[in-house]
Amino acid sequence: MPFFMAISHxxxxxxxxxxxxxxxxxxxKGVAIFFVxxxxxxxxxxxxxxxxWPEFMKHAGPIFGMPFSLEGTAFFIEAIALGFYLYGWEKFRPWFHWFTGVVVGVSGLASGILVVAANAWMNSPAGxxxxxxxxxxxxxxxxxFNDAWFSQALHMILAAFVATGFAVAGIHAWMLTKGKNQEIHRSALKIALTLGAVAAILQPISGDISAKDVAERQPAKLAAMEAHYHTEKGAPLIIGGIPDEENKTVNYAIxxxxxxxxxAHGDFEAEVIGLDQIPADEQPPVTVTHFAFQIMVACGMILMLTGITWLFGQWRKKSYIHHPSYLKxxxxxxxxxxxxxxxxxxxxxxxxxxxxxxxxxKTEDAVTPMPGIVWSFILYSLIYISLAGIVSLLLYRQIKNLDKTKNEPFASNT
Structure with missing residues (x-):
């Protein structure tokens, strides 16, 4: 969001x-809400x-504490820059004021990369x-800087731009179909969807990098993602399907x-390790992992194709990108x-x-043995649900306030 804000500025x-x-x-104001x-x-x-995870943190804390401490530094820089930006209108020189907004985006991006680097260390222990x-x-x-940090960070950052770009674009597109403040919403749609579309087109490239990395370091994960039960050369790519974990097959798949x-290896005849070479007590849950992977890929492909239609329409100045059906x-x-x-x-x-x-x-060795942990789960869940409701309400109010600034009739051909 800060990058969208900086482009508009x-x-x-x-x-x-x-x-x-x-x-x-x-x-x-939306950035401020998300920041808080x-x-x-x-x-x-x-x-x-x-x-x-007390046992995990006992050993892991001294090793991967650095990215978390650096993330804290990036967070403080982001907080200071956001304060300057929110209250700097008419007080700073225009271009310095704009630069503080860019700093908000860059420091937020750095925070994301650092946190993902810590998670990547869990997938690829090093140091x-x-x-x-x-x-x-x-x-x-x-x-x-473990072996997984680059591929994971690249994939996650692009995913963040895709998700945010299409979400912001969707809200403004819906307001356009309602005849709300066309001039502003159309400008917002162009900025958000263009960035989201570019990221969506680049995402399969980062996905390919990630897949090759996972194939080398975590063959069990790749096998679960693809429900690939048997080691073989020239392994097929499975699209869809329902894993049958008892019979080690996938039904109804393409x-x-x-x-x-x-x-996985850049060679159509390369051998891909299946779950048959992974000890039974070290195999991931196949059904959950496979379905999640299929959902991720399907959503990504839909967004990528939509992004292509948007960029083509912008390039060729096609009227369909302003049609109510396309906006819907x-x-x-x-x-x-x-x-x-x-x-x-x-x-x-x-x-x-x-x-x-x-x-x-193993996860079972890292989790707390203390009883009564369910109560903290309930408490944290209630807090997160409350935060979700509050954020939704505040964002709804911001959108309504934006529409009060101006109201123009909807025209599908302009």
Whole structure:
């Protein structure tokens, strides 16, 4: 969101058009709402790490603490820059004021990369020697820049742009179909959907990088993602299907011969390790991982194809991108990016099971043995549900306030 805000602000500074100033201020209030919510939920998560995973944090904290501490630094920079930006209108020089908004986006991006690097370390442990149950020769830099950090961070950052771009675009597209404030909503739609579309088109490239990385480091996860039960050369890519874990087959699936071998190793005849080479007590839950992976890919493909139609329509100045039916399609796709993000995290986390630290510490050995933990689960769940409701209400009010600035009749051909 801060990048959308900064682009709109840039357009205001270059053109002097008030619609961009109005849009920028509206988006900046949305950024502030998300920032405050992130501060609360992020603080809760830090307590949850110690509360739920004491054995894991005992060993992991000294190793992957660096990205978390750097994330805290990025968070404080983001907070300071956001304060400057929100209260800097008419007080700072215009371009310095715009720059503080860019800093908000860059520091937020850095926070995301650092947190994902910590998660990547759980998938690809590095920066220490594990000898006789001891974690020795700790190197925090090597831990942070583990083998998985780049592919995971790239995939997640693009996913964030896709999800946010299509969600923001969907809201403004829906308001356009209602005849609400066309000039502002059309400008917002162009900024958000263009960025979302570009990210959606790039996402399969990052997905390919991630798939090849997972194939090398976590063959069990790849096998669960594809419900690939038997090791074979020229392994087919499975689309859809219902895994039968008892008979080790996939029913009702579409199979593309050799495609999985190519995606995993760049060779149509390469051997892909199946679950038959993974010990039974180290196999991930196949059905959940497979369905989550299929949902993620399906959502991503729909958003990518929609993004292509949008960019083509912008390039060729086609009228269909302003037609009510097309705008309703964009509005319908509003939650799809976030569904893909959640499905992707299910693939990442469930696909790593039974390990919390891949190949070294199992989840059952890391979780707290304390009784009564269900009450903290209920408490945290109620807080998160309350936050979701409050954020939704505040965003709804911001959208309504934006529409009070101006109201123009809807025209499908302009």
């Amino acid at each position: 840039y357009k205001y500074l270059k053109t002097g058009k008030d619609k961009y100033k109005t849009l920028t201020k509206a988006w900046s 919510t992130g501060a609360v939920s992020g603080t809760m998560l830090s307590f949850e790490l110690g509360l739920l 220490f020697d594990y000898i006789d149950g001891q974690y020795l020769n700790i190197d925090p830099i090597a831990a942070m 199979k593309i011969p050799g495609a999985l071998s190519f995606l 399609l964009i509005a319908f796709l509003t939650p799809l990016g976030f569904i893909a993000v959640e499905a992707g995290w299910v693939v990442t986390e469930v696909g790593r099971q039974p390990w919390i630290l891949h190949g070294i510490m």
